[in-house]
Amino acid sequence: MEVTQIVLASRPKGNPTPENFRFEKAELPALQEGQVLLKPLYISVDPYMRGRMNDAKSYTPPFQVDAPLEGGVVAKVVESKSEALQPGDVVLGALPWATQTVADGKKLQKIDTNLAPASYYLGILGMPGLTAFFGLLDIGQPKEGETMVVSGAAGAVGMVVGQIAKLKGCRVVGLAGSDEKAELLKKEFGYDEVINYKTTQNLRAELKAACPNGVDVYFDNVGGEITDAVISLINFHARLIICGQIAHYNDQQPQLGPRFLPLILTRSALIKGFIVSNYHTRFPEAMQQLAIWVKEGKLHYKETILDGFEKLPDAFLGLFTGQNQGKMLVKV
CATH class of the missing domain: 3.40.50.720 (NAD(P)-binding Rossmann-like Domain)
Structure with a gap:
């Protein structure tokens, strides 16, 4: 299956520019046992990703030139060879910037869209x-x-x-x-x-x-x-x-x-x-409390959502010019 992905074309010097990104076609591999085929619903862009564009040691590995960028994604399961996930399930994971992707089901978190909108799991509940x-x-x-x-x-x-x-x-x-x-x-x-x-x-x-x-x-x-x-x-x-x-x-x-x-x-x-x-072992307790506050109306939230996979570079660059109110997302 052919998909479109966004790769790091070059490492920025100073402010990133559109020239640091490149759209290209790629072939997805066949599903293996334990894997799922995913279609992204929302893709997050975050300031920390700027550091990953540099070839420098940090708390998370740098992006590789000519390889897809990746970040937080909420996606729907299209096809599954995972016992834990079924087609139609909505999941959260660190995934590449691509129109569809194959991922290990064990590295994904199933989310409840009845508790909160899917996009919230990249924002106030993410x-x-x-x-x-x-x-x-x-x-x-x-x-x-x-x-x-x-x-x-x-x-x-x-x-x-x-x-x-x-x-x-x-x-x-x-x-x-x-x-x-x-x-x-x-x-x-x-x-x-x-x-x-x-x-x-x-x-x-x-x-x-x-x-x-x-x-x-x-x-x-x-x-x-x-x-x-x-x-x-x-x-x-x-x-x-x-x-x-x-x-x-x-x-x-x-x-x-x-x-x-x-x-x-x-x-x-x-x-x-x-x-x-640093707090990954305590994420469930925090998500539960945040969800309670949201449900009770004690926490409000604002999202800036751009429509279209092709808007991902624009959304990312917009973080550094203050174009977002609240969480910046791309709806695919």
Whole structure:
């Protein structure tokens, strides 16, 4: 069977461009015992994938040039030689960017689309939701009355982080890249204040005004000058959660910023980076709690969905220009 796939044509230097991707035809192998034929329904694009485009050691192997890119996919089983999966089942897995694919049934997770829409398993019930849940609750340990700041607040993780912090009784301040996103976060997601970092004349002054009692928890999805500004306001025993550094993903040379470790020392603050897979053994408990909050209407979610397999490169590139509100997906 002939399928279309998207391969890494070349490694980016700085910002990725459409030229780094190539569409090509490929032949799928015949099904073997334990395998299934899948048709993707939704394909996720995520900032961490930028790091995998580099030929560098990291927590996950790099993409290979001339090989398909891969990421989180919700797919429907078309044909099965797996005892655990039947045609029509909907599954979640790390799969290549292809119009159809053959996969090992043991590496797939069957999902319940009666509990939540299929796309949610790539968002609020998937990696972004789990990232928000464990990063905030395990590392940040928010307490009632504390102030928490979230960078990248209108992204897939940031939207969930802010809402969970509100459930825990925090004052929540976000940073986002447009007035439209700021208004959305306040009206629909309960943020107390949101600063448009692209238009502010004085980020530190606006942050200080929004956080009159300082910052107790900082959930960092961005890094760069935003983080420099937030760290200047941290309180004694503050917790800094390093989830993403999207401001630096396209850097060709390391940036030299403020040296803030003396402040971490004198404030007895905790700064910790994490990868959501660190918590893989606890995923079921988090998904159950997130699903309960969604069902009870305590967590809301926003998706930006582009239609068509051919839109995958555009969707990915859009992550770095802020085109998404919430989770960025492609519907195939």
